[in-house]
Amino acid sequence: MPKRFYLTTPIYYVNSVPHIGTTLTTVVADITARYRRLRGEEVWFLTGTDENGTKVKEAAEKQGKTPREFVDQISQAFVDVFGKMNVSYDDFIRTVEPRHTRAVQRLFEILRERGHIYPGVYEGWYDVASETFFKETDLVDGKSPDGNEVQWVSEENWFFRLSAFERPLLEHIEANPGFLLPASRRNEVVSFIKQGLRDMCITRANPGWGIPVPGDDSKVIYVWFDALINYLAATGWPDDPTWDEKWPADVHWMAKEIFTRFHATLWPAMLMGAGLPLPKTVIAHGWFTFGDAKMSKSKGNVIAPLELADEIAAKTGCGPKQAVDAVRYSLAVLLPYEGDTNYTRDEVDKRYNADLANDLGNALNRSLAMAHKFVDGAVPDAPPEAEAVAAVETAKAEVEAAMTELKIDRATEAAMGVARFLNKYIDTRAPWALAKAESPELPGVIRSMLLCLRAAEALVRPVMPWSADAIADQIGLPPLTDWNAIGKPESIPAGTKLGRAEPLFPRIDPKKAAEAASKLPGEPASKPPKPENPDRSAEKSKPEAPVEPIDIADFMRVQLRVGRVLEAEPIDGSDKLLKLQVMVGDEKRQIVAGIRQSYQPIDLIGRQVVVVANLKPAKLRGVESQGMLLAADNVDGSAILLQPDFEAPEGARVH
Numbered sequence: 024m025p026k027r028f029y030l031t032t033p034i035y036y037v038n039s040v041p042h043i044g045t046t047l048t049t050v051v052a053d054i055t056a057r058y059r060r061l062r063g064e065e066v067w068f069l070t071g072t073d074e075n076g077t078k079v080k081e082a083a084e085k086q087g088k089t090p091r092e093f094v095d096q097i098s099q100a101f102v103d104v105f106g107k108m109n110v111s112y113d114d115f116i117r118t119v120e121p122r123h124t125r126a127v128q129r130l131f132e133i134l135r136e137r138g139h140i141y142p143g144v145y146e147g148w149y150d151v152a153s154e155t156f157f158k159e160t161d162l163v164d165g166k167s168p169d170g171n172e173v174q175w176v177s178e179e180n181w182f183f184r185l186s187a188f189e190r191p192l193l194e195h196i197e198a199n200p201g202f203l204l205p206a207s208r209r210n211e212v213v214s215f216i217k218q219g220l221r222d223m224c225i226t227r228a229n230p231g232w233g234i235p236v237p238g239d240d241s242k243v244i245y246v247w248f249d250a251l252i253n254y255l256a257a258t259g260w261p262d263d264p265t266w267d268e269k270w271p272a273d274v275h276w277m278a279k280e281i282f283t284r285f286h287a288t289l290w291p292a293m294l295m296g297a298g299l300p301l302p303k304t305v306i307a308h309g310w311f312t313f314g315d316a317k318m319s320k321s322k323g324n325v326i327a328p329l330e331l332a333d334e335i336a337a338k339t340g341c342g343p344k345q346a347v348d349a350v351r352y353s354l355a356v357l358l359p360y361e362g363d364t365n366y367t368r369d370e371v372d373k374r375y376n377a378d379l380a381n382d383l384g385n386a387l388n389r390s391l392a393m394a395h396k397f398v399d400g401a402v403p404d405a406p407p408e409a410e411a412v413a414a415v416e417t418a419k420a421e422v423e424a425a426m427t428e429l430k431i432d433r434a435t436e437a438a439m440g441v442a443r444f445l446n447k448y449i450d451t452r453a454p455w456a457l458a459k460a461e462s463p464e465l466p467g468v469i470r471s472m473l474l475c476l477r478a479a480e481a482l483v484r485p486v487m488p489w490s491a492d493a494i495a496d497q498i499g500l501p502p503l504t505d506w507n508a509i510g511k512p513e514s515i516p517a518g519t520k521l522g523r524a525e526p527l528f529p530r531i532d533p534k535k536a537a538e539a540a541s542k543l544p545g546e547p548a549s550k551p552p553k554p555e556n557p558d559r560s561a562e563k564s565k566p567e568a569p570v571e572p573i574d575i576a577d578f579m580r581v582q583l584r585v586g587r588v589l590e591a592e593p594i595d596g597s598d599k600l601l602k603l604q605v606m607v608g609d610e611k612r613q614i615v616a617g618i619r620q621s622y623q624p625i626d627l628i629g630r631q632v633v634v635v636a637n638l639k640p641a642k643l644r645g646v647e648s649q650g651m652l653l654a655a656d657n658v659d660g661s662a663i664l665l666q667p668d669f670e671a672p673e674g675a676r677v678h
């Protein structure tokens with residue numbers, strides 16, 4: 024078996040159930056894994072839980088559980104949440120498993136045999152919260168640099184000769200620019216090593232929980248030394264002869280706080296000491312903060328990913344799988360690659376409406392609706408236009424470039440670029456006008472639209488696998504999982520019978536959003552939407568005013584013209600208004616119409632309407648309206664739009 028592309032996440036402490044932060048790294052690694060599979064590579068993706076810490080025993084006791092009962096339960100919560108978040112891991116390692124203990128003890132022995140581990144007396148401060156040793160001079164006001172309580176420790180222990188690896192580490196980092204990413208963090212590591220590495224105490228007195236030192240049961244191995252070895256243990260090392268089909272890891276993903284000291288220094292030094300190959304890339308992203316603090320259970324500001332998905336489903340009406348994909352999307356696109364990001368529900372909602380409902384959702388709806396309307400719902404047998412093919416190629420190249428540097432946020436934006444291009448392409452190529460003119464270009468334009476839609480399906484697949492499947496289903500084809508086929512005409516074969524467009528990501532309903540917000544602790548409920556004009560039902564209930572006769576000249580002052588709806592979307596905070604882009608002759612007008620309760624935006628696109636074209640512009644809900652649509656009142660107060668009896672010339676006057 025050839026070497027697989029092996030990638031890992033940190034193994035998570037079992038002191039809290041998964042939250043949006045721990046889910047972030049796992050989803051980001053999942054996107055990396057899915058992208059690699061899409062590129063045709065054999066991937067091995069590992070995640071898991073870190074269960075041997077000193078804290079575990081205390082936490083279990085507090086809950087009246089045995090340590091094993093305690094860790095089983097929380098580790099299972101990680102398995103459950105990652106499963107529901109559609110994380111495609113191949114292996115989940117727990118540090119309480121015998122395969123892990125075996126690897127840790129063996130690596131310890133090898134390093135001791137090679138003289139890199141020696142006995143000594145340790146005296147210093149220990150921070151139980153971060154499982155880290157500190158010197159007196161490291162402390163800030165008697166606490167760890169992170170502000171945690173520290174305990175004084177004085178014990179006979181085993182030490183790892185980290186100091187011996189200063190030079191080899193610096194040489195390796197310099198010779199392999201892709202080893203530590205991003206470059207800004209690599210520089211931090213270089214300065215850290217250059218300040219001098221001290222030998223490290225790697226054992227603690229055995230508290231009855233942890234991995235015993237081989238041949239010395241009175242001690243357990245320091246949890247960080249133990250935890251890092253999970254990456255090697257999961258390959259089957261040292262007993263399974265096929266371990267090198269996985270090792271070395273191609274990518275270790277994590278956040279910045281465990282990068283410099285542990286993954287970029289201690290871990291490679293341990294491997295060097297044992298004569299084992301080093302991982303290819305170790306990469307750290309920044310933090311999500313929540314209300315400007317690092318999210319953590321102790322600060323009580325934790326967002327649970329599945330609860331967030333439930334909230335999204337409740338306020339949009341999207342399906343549960345799309346809600347999970349929306350959370351995955353938010354993690355990918357908001358990933359703090361270099362700095363930190365404040366992750367808020369508001370930001371998630373904004374990206375949902377702008378990117379998923381407007382860009383991707385509209386591209387899907389418009390393309391399929393128009394293909395049904397103009398070419399009988401079958402993929403036309405005409406070559407796609409060069410402009411569309413080029414746009415897909417550009418997006419592919421951008422995704423590829425971003426993924427090479429593991430810039431998941433940029434890659435996600437680039438993938439969504441196809442949907443954005445598609446919406447613009449539809450506006451400029453105006454299939455409705457081509458259909459009306461019976462232009463021979465129409466089939467090629469529709470094929471191009473479908474080619475882009477198919478490319479969008481494939482390019483967003485690593486981030487939103489379930490929604491990509493749903494898009495493929497609506498197109499009427501099996502999922503497109505061959506990278507090389509993306510953007511090729513054969514990805515969307517002529518004659519394919521297209522499925523029906525169903526809204527995948529309906530926009531956030533302001534009323535439901537207000538309800539959801541009011542249920543959140545500490546978050547002010549949004550104000551209920553104000554009644555707004557034009558409110559057709561309110562008008563209807565008013566008594567009819569006596570009508571004064573007018574001259575024909577008065578009537579002729581009102582300029583009525585035929586327009587065609589190009590785009591339609593709801594207006595945030597209003598359950599009545601739609602914002603339309605309407606072509607009136609050669610002029611594009613933005614018109615706000617109070618018809619949301621009578622028409623779905625998708626049903627309006629491409630249709631002719633009658634516009635009052637010389638109305639003074641007005642603002643409704645802060646959105647400028649440059650005209651008005653004519654509509655009749657239905658008995659229930661809803662609107663019936665007026666439409667020419669048959670296709671009228673674009674911009675025709677109405678008398």
Ligand code: MSP
Binds near residue numbers: 032045317
């Ligand atoms: N058990 C160690 C890791 C051992 S790996 C050999 C540990 N566990 S942890 O549960 O604290 O997980 C830390 C990791 O969770 C971070 O490095 C990051 O990947 C992820 N994150 C946890 N909270 C996060 C944020 N608020 N923001 C970004 N990443 C987050 O450290």
